[in-house]
Amino acid sequence: MNRLTKVASASSIAVGLILGSGITAANAEEAPDSAEAVFTEFVDALKVDAKTDAALTEQFDDLPPAEQERVADAIEANPLSVMEFDAGAPTLTAGTGTTAQPALAHNVASSIKSAAHHNIATTKRASARNAASGLHIQTAAAAPRYTATYPVNASLFGITTGTFNMRYVFEATSTNVTRNLECTGWFTGVAGVWNISTSQSNYVSGGQGTCAVKYNMSLAFKGSFFSANKQQQLVYKGTKLTSASLKNI
Template identity: 75%
Template sequence: MSEGDSHAPTDEGGFGKRIALGLILGTGITAANADEAPDSAEAVFSDFVDALNVSDATDAALNQKFDQLPAAEQERVADVIEEDPLSLMQFSTGAPTLTSGSETVAEPALARKVASSITTAAHHSVSTSRRALARSVASGLHIHTAVSSPRYTATYPVNASLFGITTGTFNMRYVFEATSTNVTRNLECSGWFTGAAGVWNISTSQSNYLSGGSGSCTVRYNMALAFKGSFFSTNKQQQLIYKGTRLTSASVKNV
C-alpha cells in the first residue's frame, strides 16, 4: 500500500467526525430557532384570555369562538393582540335608565323658631295672637316648609366585550334634582368598572356642571394594560346630559 493509501482511512475518519460535528451543531441551531419562533395564533389568544382573568365559563366560550374563526382571521386577531390588545375590545351601550324619588328638606331653624313663637303667643291671648297674625299678614311674613325638586337617578352601563361575550361593564350613575324642564342641582356623578379586569389597570375621574337648565355628568376611564412585556393604554369617556327630566345626550367615545 502506498503512502497515500496509508493515509486514506485517517482522512475518511476525520471527514466523518466533521459530518457528525456538523449534525450536532445543526441540531443545536434548529433548537435555538425553535425557541425564538413566534407563538401560534392559538397560543397568543389563549395567553390573552388568561391575562383577562375571566371566569372558566367565559374563558371556554371565548376560546370556542376563536376556534370557529378561519385560520386567516385567527392570525389577524393574534397580530392585533400583539400590537394593541385593547383595540380588540368592543363597547356596547344600551339606553340610560332614569328612576325618580323625592325628599323634603327640613324646615330652616329660623322658620321653626318664628312658627313656635306665634304658636306660644296664641296660648296666652287669642286677641293678641289675632293681632300678631294680622300684623304678620300685613307685613308679608309667610312661613313655608322648604321642599326640594324631585330627585332622579340616571344609570348608564357600557359593556366591554370580545366576540360579543361580555367580560366587564363600565357603570355610570348620575343623581340630580330637577323639575320637568330644568335640572336644579347635581348630587352625584360617579363611574366604576365591574367584571374581569385581569391585567387591566383602570382609573376614573368625574366632572359635572349645570348650564341653562341642563345638567351634565362626565366620567373618564383611563385604561392601561401590560401584556408580554409591552404597555398599552387607551381612554374612554361616558357622558349624560339631561334638560330637566329629558335626556338630550348619551355618549361613549375615545378621548
C-alpha cells in the first residue's frame, strides 16, 4: 500500500468511526508522515554536512509530487534502495620494485675490490665469477610494482554522500602479475546510520591477479534495520585491466 492509499484509508476509517460511533477525530488512526517529512528524517539520519543537506533537499523539492511519494515510499521500504553507485575509472600507477638480494650485491662488490690485489690470472677468474653472480642478481630482482585504485561513489540524486575505496598493490611484468602485495577496501563519507564492515581476499592465477573486497552494510532507520552486501573487485593480467566491478552478493 503506497502513501496516498494509506492516507485515503486512514481518512475513511476516521470518518466511519466519527459517524458510526461518535469517536472524536483525535482518536482516529494517525495519517502517515508526509513524503517531505520522511525524506527530511532520512537526510538528517545520514548526518551529511550542511551543504550536502541543502543540495539533497533542493533536488527532492524539485521533484513532482508523485515522484516525491515514490521516493518516500522506497525510503520507508528500504532506505538502501534509493542509493545509487557510480563507479569511477580505475587508475594504475607504476612504482619501483625493490632488489630481492641487496646483501648479495654488496658481497659481489667487495669481492671485485679484493680481487684487484691478486695477480692478473686470479683477477680474470674473479671477474668471471662476479660477472656470473651479477647476472644472477639481475634475474632475481623484483618485478616492477604497481598500485591500482578504484573509487565507487554512493550517491542520491547524483550527489555523493560517500565513497567505496579500493587499493590493490602488486608486482607485474607487462603480461603477468607475479605477486600481490596489498588488497584493501574502505568506505569514506557520511557516518550517520551506516554501519559497514569489510573483508578482503586476493590471489594470483595464470599471471592474472585478483583483489576482492566484501562490504557488509547495515542501516538503522525509524526503528528498523536493513542490510545489503556488496563486492568490489579488480582483476589485472600483467598491467592490463581485465575487469572492475561493484556488485550485490
